[in-house]
Amino acid sequence: MLDRIRASIPALPxxxxxxxxxxxxxPRSFSSMPVGELAERSHVSKPTVVRFCRSVGYDGLAxxxxxxxxxxxxGVPFVHRSVDEDDKPGxxxxxxxxxxxxxxLKYRNDATGHAFERALAALTTTAQVKGRVEFYxxxxxxxxxxxxxxxxxxxxxxxxxxxxxxVQIMSATMLKAEDCAVIISNSGRSKDLIDVAEIALxxxxxxxxxxxSSSPLAQLAQNQNQILLAADHPEDYDRxxxxxxxxxxxxxxxxxxxGVALRLGQAQRPVLQExxxxxRMRRYAQPE
Numbered sequence: 592m593l594d595r596i597r598a599s600i601p602a603l604p605x606x607x608x609x610x611x612x613x614x615x616x617x618p619r620s621f622s623s624m625p626v627g628e629l630a631e632r633s634h635v636s637k638p639t640v641v642r643f644c645r646s647v648g649y650d651g652l653a654x655x656x657x658x659x660x661x662x663x664x665x666g667v668p669f670v671h672r673s674v675d676e677d678d679k680p681g682x683x684x685x686x687x688x689x690x691x692x693x694x695x696l697k698y699r700n701d702a703t704g705h706a707f708e709r710a711l712a713a714l715t716t717t718a719q720v721k722g723r724v725e726f727y728x729x730x731x732x733x734x735x736x737x738x739x740x741x742x743x744x745x746x747x748x749x750x751x752x753x754x755x756x757x758v759q760i761m762s763a764t765m766l767k768a769e770d771c772a773v774i775i776s777n778s779g780r781s782k783d784l785i786d787v788a789e790i791a792l793x794x795x796x797x798x799x800x801x802x803x804s805s806s807p808l809a810q811l812a813q814n815q816n817q818i819l820l821a822a823d824h825p826e827d828y829d830r831x832x833x834x835x836x837x838x839x840x841x842x843x844x845x846x847x848x849x850g851v852a853l854r855l856g857q858a859q860r861p862v863l864q865e866x867x868x869x870x871r872m873r874r875y876a877q878p879e
Contacts, residue, residue: 592658592686593618595693598700599647609633610643614659622660626652648689658685687834694824694835695842701823709818711850713771713797718748718855722769726752727759727787732775735840739773742848746855747862756783763787768795777836779806788812801843 593615600611610633614621621629630637644655678686717724724743728736733754743750753759760783766772772791776784779802788808791798792815800812804821812819822839 592689592693594697595689596647598693598696601700603643603646606633606635606639607643607646609635610640611647618659622656658689691835691838694839698822698824698839698842701821703821706818706820707846707850710799710820710847711854713799713818714743714748714847714851715854717769717771717797718743718746718851720769721749722767722771724748724750724771724773725762725766725791726750726773726775727754727763727784728752728775729754729756729781729783731837732777732840735775735837735844736773738841739775739844739848742844743851745863745866746848746852748851759783759787760790763790763794763796766791766794766796770794770796771799772796773799773801774808775840776800776802776806776808777840779803779808781808784808785811792817801840 596611596614600608603611610629613629613633624632626637626640629640633640641652644650644652647655649655649658714724716722726736726739726743728734733752736752736754740750740752751762753762763772772787774784774788774791779800785808788798788800788811798812798815798817799820800808800817801820801822802808804819804823809819809821811817820843822836822843824835824839
C-alpha cells in the first residue's frame, strides 16, 4: 500500500501530495489521527484528506485508515509481506492486489526506455537473421521463460526456453554471435544462470538480463556492456512463492513481445492469423 501511494504521488494535485507525504512519513500515526489533525499537519482542508484517500483507490478516510493499519506490520514470514495471520478473504484481496499494483506503478515510473530500445533492437535483429533466442530461468523464473518461448514462437522466432541446469550449459555453449541469450532471475544470484551468462558472453551472443539491479548477474551484464532490464521490487527472496517478481517479469516479456511484433511488421501477421484460424478449427471441430 505504501509503495502504491509513493508511486502515485506525481499524478496527485499538490495539496493531495502533501497528504501522501504525511502518510509516508509516519503511516502508523496517520492511521490513528482524527481528520482534523491530519488536515492541520498536511496544511490542507478536511475534504482534501478524503479526496486523497479516494484518489489512491479507497472508499474514503475510514476505509483508507483500516487498510493502512493492516499494512504497517511485518506480514507473515515466507508467505506475503502485506498480510496478517487473521486476515479475512476481503482483506487478502485488497492487500495482495495493492501490493502488485504498487509494484507495477513503481516499475512504470522507474523503467528506462534506453534499455528496452537496445533489447528490442537485438531481439528483432536476431529474428530477422533467423538466429536463436534462448530463454533461461530456474524455478519460478523457469516458468516465465516458458511463457516467453510461447509468445516469441508465435511470432516465427526461433525461440526456446530451458530450466534444467545441464541443458542450459549445453545450449549456451552452442550459441553464436547472431543469437540472443535472455536470462531471467528473481535474485540474480543463481550460480547456474551466472555460468550461462559467462558462457554466452564467451560465445559472442547478445546477453539480455531481467533481474534485480544490484545483483551479481546484473553487475556482470553491465560490466560487459550488455543489456540489463532491471526488475526491482520489495519482495524478499525467501518467500514461499514469489508473486510480485513473477508478475513484473511476465510484464517485461509482454513488452518485449509487443515491441518485437511491431518491428517485424506486417510480414508476421498472416502467419499469426493462420495460427489463430487453425487453432479455432481444431478447438471447435464438430464430431463425426
